[in-house]
Amino acid sequence: MKHYITEINPNGTIAVDDxxxxxxxxxxxxxxxxxxxxxxxxxxxxxxxxxxxxxxSGKTNVGEFGLDLLGEFSNSGAVCDGxxxxxxxxxxxxxxxxxxxxxxxxxGAPRRAAAISGxxxxxxxxxxxxxxxxxxxxxxxxxxxxSASNADGLKELLSVIAGHDDKDGTSLPAEKYEYSLDxxxxxxxxxxxxxxxxxxxxxxxxxxxSFKEKLxxxxxxxxxxxxxxxxxxxTAWQIALAAETCNNVSRYEGVKFGYRxxxxxxxxxxxxxSRTEGMNFLSKAAILYGSDVLSKGRYNYCYDKTLKxxxxxxxxxxxxxxxxxxxxxxxxxxxAYVPYDIKDAFSRVFAESxxxxxxxxxxxxxxxxxxxxxxxxxxxxxxxxxxxxSAEGRE
Amino acid sequence: MTKYEIVIGLETHVELATDSxxxxxxxxxxxxxxxxxxxxxxxxxxPGMLPVTNKKVVELAMRAGLLLNCNIxxxxxxxxxxxxxxxxxxxxxxxxxxxxxxxxxSVEIKTKNGTRTIGIKQIHMEEDAGKLVHDDWTxxxxxxxxxxxxxxxxxxxxxxxxxxxxVLAYLENLKAMLRFAGVSECEEGAMRCDVNxxxxxxxxxxxxxxxEIKNMSSLASIERAIKYETAxxxxxxxxxxxxxxxxxxxxxxxxxxxxxxxxxxxxxxxRYFPDPNLMPIVIDDEWLDSVKAxxxxxxxxxxEEYKGYGIADKDVEMLTAERNLCDLLDSVxxxxxxxKDSVAWxxxxxxxxxxKNGQIMRNLNISGKKLARIITxxxxxxxxxxxxxxxxxxxxxxxxxxxxxxxxxxxxxxxxQSAILAVVTRVLDSNAAAVQDYLGGKQKAFxxxxxxxxxxxxxxxxxxxIRSLLEQELEKRR
Ligand SMILES: [Zn+2]
Numbered sequence: 067m068k069h070y071i072t073e074i075n076p077n078g079t080i081a082v083d084d085x086x087x088x089x090x091x092x093x094x095x096x097x098x099x100x101x102x103x104x105x106x107x108x109x110x111x112x113x114x115x116x117x118x119x120x121x122x123s124g125k126t127n128v129g130e131f132g133l134d135l136l137g138e139f140s141n142s143g144a145v146c147d148g149x150x151x152x153x154x155x156x157x158x159x160x161x162x163x164x165x166x167x168x169x170x171x172x173x174g175a176p177r178r179a180a181a182i183s184g185x186x187x188x189x190x191x192x193x194x195x196x197x198x199x200x201x202x203x204x205x206x207x208x209x210x211x212x213s214a215s216n217a218d219g220l221k222e223l224l225s226v227i228a229g230h231d232d233k234d235g236t237s238l239p240a241e242k243y244e245y246s247l248d249x250x251x252x253x254x255x256x257x258x259x260x261x262x263x264x265x266x267x268x269x270x271x272x273x274x275x276s277f278k279e280k281l282x283x284x285x286x287x288x289x290x291x292x293x294x295x296x297x298x299x300x301t302a303w304q305i306a307l308a309a310e311t312c313n314n315v316s317r318y319e320g321v322k323f324g325y326r327x328x329x330x331x332x333x334x335x336x337x338x339x340s341r342t343e344g345m346n347f348l349s350k351a352a353i354l355y356g357s358d359v360l361s362k363g364r365y366n367y368c369y370d371k372t373l374k375x376x377x378x379x380x381x382x383x384x385x386x387x388x389x390x391x392x393x394x395x396x397x398x399x400x401x402a403y404v405p406y407d408i409k410d411a412f413s414r415v416f417a418e419s420x421x422x423x424x425x426x427x428x429x430x431x432x433x434x435x436x437x438x439x440x441x442x443x444x445x446x447x448x449x450x451x452x453x454x455x456s457a458e459g460r461e
Numbered sequence: 462m463t464k465y466e467i468v469i470g471l472e473t474h475v476e477l478a479t480d481s482x483x484x485x486x487x488x489x490x491x492x493x494x495x496x497x498x499x500x501x502x503x504x505x506x507x508p509g510m511l512p513v514t515n516k517k518v519v520e521l522a523m524r525a526g527l528l529l530n531c532n533i534x535x536x537x538x539x540x541x542x543x544x545x546x547x548x549x550x551x552x553x554x555x556x557x558x559x560x561x562x563x564x565x566x567s568v569e570i571k572t573k574n575g576t577r578t579i580g581i582k583q584i585h586m587e588e589d590a591g592k593l594v595h596d597d598w599t600x601x602x603x604x605x606x607x608x609x610x611x612x613x614x615x616x617x618x619x620x621x622x623x624x625x626x627x628v629l630a631y632l633e634n635l636k637a638m639l640r641f642a643g644v645s646e647c648e649e650g651a652m653r654c655d656v657n658x659x660x661x662x663x664x665x666x667x668x669x670x671x672x673e674i675k676n677m678s679s680l681a682s683i684e685r686a687i688k689y690e691t692a693x694x695x696x697x698x699x700x701x702x703x704x705x706x707x708x709x710x711x712x713x714x715x716x717x718x719x720x721x722x723x724x725x726x727x728x729x730x731x732r733y734f735p736d737p738n739l740m741p742i743v744i745d746d747e748w749l750d751s752v753k754a755x756x757x758x759x760x761x762x763x764x765e766e767y768k769g770y771g772i773a774d775k776d777v778e779m780l781t782a783e784r785n786l787c788d789l790l791d792s793v794x795x796x797x798x799x800x801k802d803s804v805a806w807x808x809x810x811x812x813x814x815x816x817k818n819g820q821i822m823r824n825l826n827i828s829g830k831k832l833a834r835i836i837t838x839x840x841x842x843x844x845x846x847x848x849x850x851x852x853x854x855x856x857x858x859x860x861x862x863x864x865x866x867x868x869x870x871x872x873x874x875x876x877x878q879s880a881i882l883a884v885v886t887r888v889l890d891s892n893a894a895a896v897q898d899y900l901g902g903k904q905k906a907f908x909x910x911x912x913x914x915x916x917x918x919x920x921x922x923x924x925x926x927i928r929s930l931l932e933q934e935l936e937k938r939r
Pocket of ligand 1: 482485486487500501502503504610
């Protein structure tokens with residue numbers, strides 16, 4: 067049980083998940099297949115933090131490629147608090163050991179971790195923070211986000227790392243983003259998605275209910291809406307995630323860097339055995355699932371349809387935000403998770419992704435605070451930060 | 462006996478003439494001296510690096526499309542093609558599968574049987590793969606990523622070729638056009654073809670079983686491979702020597718035959734999908750117009766222009782074979798030099814110097830400004846033509862400054878009448894026999910006397926001045 071896969075500086079205040087490159091420090095994305103891989107450069111976000119005077123404490127434990135629930139399938143083993151799983155970076159922040167962390171949100175793991183540990187996390191609008199230096203899996207929707215103990219911390223760190231980067235072809239043009247904690251929450255209209263609320267456990271629902279009360283107390287108007295596309299969004303994101311992951315991790319074959327099997331007599335065995343020994347069940351499931359949806363006979367039926375669903379969900383989300391300032395939803399289905407059998411991993415992760423898929427699929431920002439998730443339209447991080455700020459200190 | 466028609470289609474990969482690779486800022490592989498000299502984390506497939514499109518690649522692809530009369534599509538995507546091979550660092554190649562940049566063009570070729578039109582199905586951009594070097598001694602394979610991500614276009618023809626002659630005429634024409642337009646240097650190996658061959662009974666409109674011969678770069682090999690494959694197909698149909706299957710084959714230049722690489726059943730599924738890291742390319746009118754405006758004139762257009770200057774057909778042909786010669790000529794003409802005179806400097810003098818150094822005209826690399834300066838100085842008798850050639854050689858070989866070189870080597874023509882007169886007098890005095898011969902009517906002797914004066918002046922005397930002074934002084938001695 068290790069919080070850090072690689073320790074860098076005991077006085078550092080910012081942790082960086084092991085899915086993000088830090089120059090000259092081994093970066094493995096929690097996977098055996100990247101054992102010994104030392105990057106030649108840092109991620110742009112890390113570079114910006116360092117240039118702004120922050121010191122990096124180390125590379126925090128993540129599940130292989132960040133695909134799992136809470137880091138339970140890291141090559142270094144899960145991090146637990148008692149019998150319950152916790153996210154490594156979120157736990158360090160909750161315990162006050164560090165100020166904040168950078169994490170890649172590709173299937174909701176840092177959002178779940180923040181909810182479980184009771185800290186704040188924001189996944190900003192896709193394209194506002196450079197993905198240069200992120201170990202790639204699902205490039206079309208993965209995004210570096212920041213966690214901290216409160217909204218001020220999120221604003222501070224996000225302001226440093228957001229802004230255009232020439233090295234990322236999907237980076238949006240604005241050089242800088244001004245985030246605010248002071249937007250008037252009183253009078254905001256906030257929608258609770260009934261389908262997601264109904265799917266969550268009693269404990270999680272109680273959390274949503276109490277957050278609703280806080281919002282009402284500060285003058286926001288909270289309404290329940292139906293958003294019937296949540297399941298379509300979930301499936302679409304899992305298809306895109308698997309397809310892109312399958313393609314991106316195909317570069318790890320034991321030839322150039324990372325783990326190479328000692329058991330091979332020819333190039334085919336070198337490939338097959340390195341990958342078989344170097345990756346875990348969840349990655350292999352993504353590779354098989356992804357290969358299937360991209361294969362000749364299935365592309366039109368699966369992947370192409372996914373791209374279309376993506377557009378439909380995008381339009382539906384736009385429609386919600388034409389009426390509401392934000393969406394309130396569970397960040398995850400349970401209030402706590404115990405380690406579980408690896409053979410259940412695929413179904414467990416799939417089931418949980420219903421709560422987190424929409425922001426990954428559509429690129430909208432999502433923020434977790436008080437154990438609940440808030441979403442807003444693209445570029446409207448300030449709405450989320452202001453809501454989180456206004457709820458602070460209220461019982 | 463049934464007569465057969467050969468049906469051939471070509472996929473031609475052409476390396477683009479850019480300074481850097483397609484998705485990173487590494488220089489082209491031609492600047493590499495050692496294996497893996499021209500690589501960065503991006504083109505080595507290291508995780509975390511993102512591709513950023515080199516705009517020049519898109520523009521050269523558009524230029525190729527315009528040359529081949531294609532539609533330039535306003536929306537194009539980069540797509541990923543997945544397969545495993547050690548020379549492919551990411552285990553995927555970025556290419557264009559769903560929306561290629563150019564479609565539906567055509568090009569005319571001249572063959573023995575007249576002019577034919579070859580349809581172009583599409584042109585798409587893609588990155589090259591690396592290279593494997595097999596070391597038999599240690600029984601290992603080494604990977605060289607210098608070529609990885611070098612920009613290519615693939616020009617896919619329609620199955621419009623009916624003979625190997627058609628194919629060769631097309632490829633030669635393509636090479637000349639692309640090189641002249643600055644799309645590709647088209648150097649040795651920079652153009653590689655996949656040749657699709659099938660045969661059918663003459664008159665039939667259905668296509669026969671097609672085999673694809675991969676990765677051919679020499680024209681001679683392409684010709685032999687087509688002949689071999691055609692014979693193999695006819696044998697299979699006529700004498701049932703084998704059952705033809707759709708497959709990919711490899712040409713063996715030494716054994717002089719093709720070998721099966723893989724058939725349709727074992728063909729890889731490349732699992733193409735749009736690359737989410739590369740935004741679709743959207744080409745608006747403004748961009749397309751600027752690429753059209755920057756298109757250099759074609760060889761045919763240049764030829765017309767040069768003929769208009771009264772330049773001989775033979776010279777025009779030599780000039781328009783190489784873009785650099787046209788650029789040079791245009792540059793000196795723009796600086797006020799006489800076209801015909803300039804052509805002589807380029808095709809006779811420059812060519813002579815290159816030949817002496819074992820180089821060809823394509824290697825000629827001299828600034829138009831310097832050549833124009835030399836031509837002007839000679840024209841104004843500031844230096845002699847002989848001295849001009851000397852400077853030219855120094856400029857071509859060492860890129861010296863023209864005026865400085867003339868000064869340092871005292872090449873400036875002596876037009877100083879009195880100095881030359883002194884030399885003339887001295888030469889006449891010491892060549893009494895030649896003077897007598899001349900005065901006796903032997904014109905040849907005059908040449909010897911001119912030569913004598915030139916030698917005394919170390920080649921720097923102005924020949925016209927020498928001649929007139931000699932004539933004048935000889936008359937005095939009659
Ligand atoms: Zn490179």
